[in-house]
Amino acid sequence: MPVKDKALELRPLFAQLGLLGHTDGSVMFSLGQTAVICGVYGPAEVKPHKERLEGATVEISLRPPSGPTGLQEKAKEAVLKGLVESSILGSLHPRTSVFVSLQPLDMDGGELAAAVNATCLALMDCSISMRCLFASVEVTRTEDGIILLDPSQKQATKAVAKATFVFESVNQDVLASHLEGRWSEKAFQAGLQAALDGSKAIFQFYRETVKRKFSKELMMK
Amino acid sequence: MPAEMELDPDNVSAKSSPSARVVIPGDPVPEIPPSDVVILGPGLRREGPHAIVTRPGVLRHKPLPSSAEKLAPKAIYWVDTHAKRYVAARGEHVIGVILAKAGDTFRVDIGTSEPASLSFMAFEGATKKNRPNALPGDVVYAKLLVASRDMEPELVCVDAYGKKAGMGVLSGGGFVFTTPLHVIRKLLSPDCVLLKTLGDSIPFEIAVGMNGRIWVRCKSVKETISLANAISVAEYMNNDEIKAMSAKLVNALAGF
Amino acid sequence: MDAQSSVSEFKGIQPLEYFQQHIENGIRVDGRRSLHDFRPVTISQGTISSADGSAVIKQGNSVFVCGIKLELAPPNPNEQNKGFIVANVDLPPLCHSQFKPGPPSEQAQVASKFVKEVLENSGIVKLEDLNIKEGKLSWVVNVDIMCLNHDGNVLDCALKALLMAFTDLTLPEVTLQEDDEAVVETGGKIVVNNEKRSKLTLHSKPIACSMAIFDEKILVDPTEQEEALAESLVTVVLDANSGDLVHFYKPGGSSISRQKMQECTGLAKKQYKTIAKSIDQAGVVTKMDSKQSK
Numbered sequence: 001m002p003v004k005d006k007a008l009e010l011r012p013l014f015a016q017l018g019l020l021g022h023t024d025g026s027v028m029f030s031l032g033q034t035a036v037i038c039g040v041y042g043p044a045e046v047k048p049h050k051e052r053l054e055g056a057t058v059e060i061s062l063r064p065p066s067g068p069t070g071l072q073e074k075a076k077e078a079v080l081k082g083l084v085e086s087s088i089l090g091s092l093h094p095r096t097s098v099f100v101s102l103q104p105l106d107m108d109g110g111e112l113a114a115a116v117n118a119t120c121l122a123l124m125d126c127s128i129s130m131r132c133l134f135a136s137v138e139v140t141r142t143e144d145g146i147i148l149l150d151p152s153q154k155q156a157t158k159a160v161a162k163a164t165f166v167f168e169s170v171n172q173d174v175l176a177s178h179l180e181g182r183w184s185e186k187a188f189q190a191g192l193q194a195a196l197d198g199s200k201a202i203f204q205f206y207r208e209t210v211k212r213k214f215s216k217e218l219m220m221k
Numbered sequence: 222m223p224a225e226m227e228l229d230p231d232n233v234s235a236k237s238s239p240s241a242r243v244v245i246p247g248d249p250v251p252e253i254p255p256s257d258v259v260i261l262g263p264g265l266r267r268e269g270p271h272a273i274v275t276r277p278g279v280l281r282h283k284p285l286p287s288s289a290e291k292l293a294p295k296a297i298y299w300v301d302t303h304a305k306r307y308v309a310a311r312g313e314h315v316i317g318v319i320l321a322k323a324g325d326t327f328r329v330d331i332g333t334s335e336p337a338s339l340s341f342m343a344f345e346g347a348t349k350k351n352r353p354n355a356l357p358g359d360v361v362y363a364k365l366l367v368a369s370r371d372m373e374p375e376l377v378c379v380d381a382y383g384k385k386a387g388m389g390v391l392s393g394g395g396f397v398f399t400t401p402l403h404v405i406r407k408l409l410s411p412d413c414v415l416l417k418t419l420g421d422s423i424p425f426e427i428a429v430g431m432n433g434r435i436w437v438r439c440k441s442v443k444e445t446i447s448l449a450n451a452i453s454v455a456e457y458m459n460n461d462e463i464k465a466m467s468a469k470l471v472n473a474l475a476g477f
Numbered sequence: 478m479d480a481q482s483s484v485s486e487f488k489g490i491q492p493l494e495y496f497q498q499h500i501e502n503g504i505r506v507d508g509r510r511s512l513h514d515f516r517p518v519t520i521s522q523g524t525i526s527s528a529d530g531s532a533v534i535k536q537g538n539s540v541f542v543c544g545i546k547l548e549l550a551p552p553n554p555n556e557q558n559k560g561f562i563v564a565n566v567d568l569p570p571l572c573h574s575q576f577k578p579g580p581p582s583e584q585a586q587v588a589s590k591f592v593k594e595v596l597e598n599s600g601i602v603k604l605e606d607l608n609i610k611e612g613k614l615s616w617v618v619n620v621d622i623m624c625l626n627h628d629g630n631v632l633d634c635a636l637k638a639l640l641m642a643f644t645d646l647t648l649p650e651v652t653l654q655e656d657d658e659a660v661v662e663t664g665g666k667i668v669v670n671n672e673k674r675s676k677l678t679l680h681s682k683p684i685a686c687s688m689a690i691f692d693e694k695i696l697v698d699p700t701e702q703e704e705a706l707a708e709s710l711v712t713v714v715l716d717a718n719s720g721d722l723v724h725f726y727k728p729g730g731s732s733i734s735r736q737k738m739q740e741c742t743g744l745a746k747k748q749y750k751t752i753a754k755s756i757d758q759a760g761v762v763t764k765m766d767s768k769q770s771k
Binding site: 092125129215 | 241242243245246247264266273275276277278279301302303304305306308334335370371403457459
C-alpha cells in the first residue's frame with residue numbers, strides 16, 4: 001500500500017475550554033479550518049418520560065451551520081449518543097440527563113471527527129465521570145490507493161472513499177466507524193492503522209489541554 | 222497493549238515523586254499499589270486491582286496516620302476537579318432557593334438534577350402548629366440529610382441537637398451569587414486567608430454553600446457588591462495576591 | 478413446578494442470565510444451533526402489482542416489504558445527465574410497540590440514512606443510467622422500505638428487500654417525440670410504453686451482515702431481544718460481486734479490538750456468499766452476474 005508520509009499528519013488542533021458561561025462544560029474545538037462549539041449540561045434535570053432508573057439519559061443536539069436539521073445531523077447525533085453512553089459512567093447518575101449541544105461553525109472536512117472530539121473535550125470540561133476518553137479521525141483514500149489522514153475539503157476532492165473511526169483511550173479499541181465509498185480490505189486496514197496513529201496525537205492533545213486548564217491550580221500550591 | 226505504555230513522560234516521573242499531577246479519565250494510578258488499603262475519593266475508581274481516574278483534574282493524596290489495625294487505610298487519594306454542576310453529598314451545607322410549598326415540605330432548588338425537599342418540621346423550634354415563616358423565593362442555608370443517587374435529596378435546617386446552628390432562612394437583604402465548585406472548596410480550605418483578610422477591614426456576614434452558591438451581606442450595598450467581586454476574582458490567586466487585592470479593595474472602598 | 482413454567486419464569490425474571498446461558502452453550506434463544514447462523518430467509522418478488530418493482534422478505538420473524546415507484550422529472554440543472562433515487566425506511570407503529578405514531582423515529586431515520594449511504598457507497602445503480610434525455614428528462618426512483626414485523630436486524634432486512642426490489646424493477650420505454658424545450662414542462666409529448674419494459678443494470682450487490690457483540694462473542698443476525706441485550710452492534714456490508722467493503726457501520730456501543738473487527742469482516746465474508754446464493758435462488762439473476770460467471 002503506497003502511503004505518503006506527509007499525508008499522515010493531523011491538521012493543527014485548537015481547543016478553548018469553558019468559553020460558555022451558562023453551560024456546565026463547554027469547548028470551542030477546531031481541526032484545521034473545521035470548527036465546532038460544544039456545550040454540555042449534566043447531570044441535570046430529566047424529563048419524566050425520558051427518565052431511566054439505571055443510568056443517565058444522554059441527549060444530543062447537533063445543528064447544521066445553516067438551515068434546518070436534516071437526516072445527516074440525525075445520523076451524526078445517533079453516533080454521538082452511542083459514544084457518550086458508552087464512555088461516561090452513567091450509572092453514577094441515574095434519573096438525570098446529560099445534554100450535549102453542538103454547533104458547527106465552519107465545515108472544512110472531518111466534520112464528524114471534529115464533533116466527536118469536541119464532545120469528549122466538553123464532557124471533560126464538565127467533569128462528568130468517564131471510563132475512557134474517545135477521539136476520532138477521518139481518513140480518505142484516493143483512486144491510486146494513497147491514504148490521507150484528516151484532509152481538508154480541498155485535499156479530499158480527489159478522494160474516492162472516506163472513513164471516520166472513533167477510538168477509546170484505554171485499549172485503543174474501535175468505538176465507532178463510519179464509511180463512505182468502497183474500501184478493499186487491505187486499504188481498510190491501512191486506513192484504520194493511519195487513523196489509530198492519528199488518534200494518539202489527539203489523546204496527547206487532550207492531555208495538554210487539560211494540563212493547561214489546571215496549570216494555575218498546580219502552581220498555587 | 223499494556224496501559225502503562227501510554228503514560229507520558231511526566232507521569233512516569235511522577236511515579237517516583239508522589240507530587241500532585243494532572244490526570245485525565247482512563248489514566249491508571251500506578252502509585253496506588255493493588256495490595257494496599259487506601260481510600261479512593263472523588264474522581265477515582267477501582268477496576269480489578271488497579272485504580273483508574275474517572276475525572277480530569279489534579280491527583281492529590283494524603284497519608285493517614287498509621288494504625289495498629291490491619292485493614293486501616295494507609296492513605297486517601299482523590300482528584301481535585303473543576304465543575305460547575307453540583308451533585309448532592311450527604312452532610313454538606315448548601316444554599317437553596319425555595320421553589321414551592323408541597324404539603325408539609327418545601328421544594329428547594331440547590332442546583333442538583335432534581336429539587337431537594339425540606340420538611341416544615343426541620344427548623345429550630347418548629348411544631349405542627351408553629352410553622353416556619355418561609356415563602357417561595359426565600360433563600361435558605363441548610364444541610365443535606367439524605368443524598369443518594371437513587372433518592373430525592375433531603376435538607377434540614379437544624380443540627381443533631383435541634384438547634385439551628387447558623388442554618389435557616391437567610392433574611393435581611395444580602396446577595397447570592399454562584400461560583401464554580403472548586404472556588405468554594407478553596408474558600409473553605411484552612412489555608413485560604415481570603416475571608417479572614419477581608420473580614421479584618423470590612424465587617425460582613427457570609428454563608429458558603431458547597432453547591433457553588435455564596436450569600437454575603439455587609440452594611441452597605443456597595444460593600445456587598447465589592448465583596449462578591451473580590452471572592453469571584455480570587456479563583457486563581459495565592460495568599461500573597463489575595464492580601465494585596467484585599468488591601469487595594471479596602472483602600473478603594475474608603476475612597477482613596 | 479413443571480419444567481416448562483420454571484423455564485419461562487427464569488426467562489422473565491432474569492432475562493440476561495437466561496440469555497447468557499444459551500450463548501455460553503453456543504445456541505440461540507430462538508433455537509438456532511450456532512452463534513453464526515442466519516435465521517431462515519424467505520423472499521418473494523413482484524408482490525405489489527401497482528409498484529414498478531417490489532419484494533417482500535422474511536428473515537425469522539422480521540418482515541420487510543420494499544416497493545419502488547417510478548416518476549419522470551427534469552434532471553437537476555447541475556447534473557443534467559443523472560436521475561434521482563429517493564430511499565426511505567419506515568418503521569411504523571404496527572411493526573413494534575416501541576414505535577409511536579408521528580414523525581419518523583430516530584431508528585427509522587438512522588436506517589434511512591444507512592440505506593442511502595449503502596446506495597451511494599456501493600454504486601449499485603449508476604444515476605446516469607436513470608437519465609432518459611440529457612438535460613430534459615430523468616427517472617426518479619422512489620424506494621420505500623417498510624417494516625411489517627420488527628424482530629431485530631433492521632439494516633440487513635431493509636437492504637435485502639431493497640436489493641430484491643431493485644432486481645425486480647423494470648423501466649418502461651420512454652420516447653420523447655419532439656426535441657422541444659417545452660416538452661418536459663407540458664408533458665404532452667412524452668410517450669411511455671408500459672408494455673415494453675427493461676431491467677435496470679445493477680453494478681454491485683451489497684449484502685449486509687449485522688452482528689451483535691455479547692460477552693466477547695459474535696452473534697450473527699441478532700433478534701430484537703438479542704439487540705437489546707448486546708453490548709454493541711456492528712453491520713458489515715460487502716459487495717458480493719467484488720468482495721469490497723461497502724460499509725462498516727458501528728454506532729458507538731462498547732469498543733471492539735481491531736482483531737475483533739477482522740473477525741466480523743471474516744464472518745460477513747463467509748455469510749454473504751450463502752446469502753447471495755439464496756437471493757439468486759429467489760428466481761432472479763441479474764444480468765451483471767451471468768456476465769461475470771462466463
